[in-house]
Amino acid sequence: MTAPVYIVLGAGPGLGLSTARRFAEAGHRVVLLGQSVERAQPLADxxxxxxxxxxxxxxxxLDEADVRRAxxxxxxxxxxxxxLHFNPSAWRERTVLELTVAELLEDVAFGAGALLPALQAAAPVMPAGGRVLVTGSAAxxxxxxGAPTLGVQKAAVRNLVTSIDATMKERGVRAVAMQVNGMLAKEGPFGPDAVAAALFAAATRPDEGWTAHVSYNG
Structure with missing residues (x-):
């Protein structure tokens, strides 16, 4: 048996790294997908x-073909x-009086839409018991x-997870979006390690009584 594999899209030095470490502690091999190899490699190292x-x-x-490829x-x-852990979000400080439709759609594509090609590429090699994990937000x-696209992204991806879970459960794979109801911090209950532990717990629940949405309140 090969080791289980955890892959995170939107890998960064904070929550992404902490969550990867938590799954690694549980025996998973980690794949970090970041904006560039130069930024992600030090995390892997x-x-x-x-x-x-x-x-x-x-x-x-923002490139559907590249998401599928990676x-x-x-x-x-x-x-x-x-x-399959979907962790990204786009932050754009533009009010609704300044925001363009193109900017809104670009951010939703980044923070929600990219989950679709990622799932479709992962599904053929996801065994029963597999999990799709999404980092949600109170936004x-x-x-x-001041940054309305973040809320749209998080509402959209949460909704999408409902459909993913309903579809993938026939294969024995479940999906969950964990809504973080607080501001991420450097330490404490909303620090990276604490939130990572909650994400791990949300993803590793048994199928019995499974819910596609959980909240983390610190």
């Missing part, structure tokens, strides 16, 4: 230095994808007017 297996690739989340390549390298319910 850090995990490797800690004794974990990790590799990286670059992905353009996820499919990870599946081909390792033969399976057990956890879905209480958006800040």
């Amino acid at each position: 850090q995990l490797v230095a800690e004794g974990y297996a990790a590799d990286v690739d670059a992905v353009d989340l 996820v499919a390549a990870a599946g081909e390298r390792h033969g399976r994808i057990d956890v 879905a319910d209480t958006p800040w007017s």
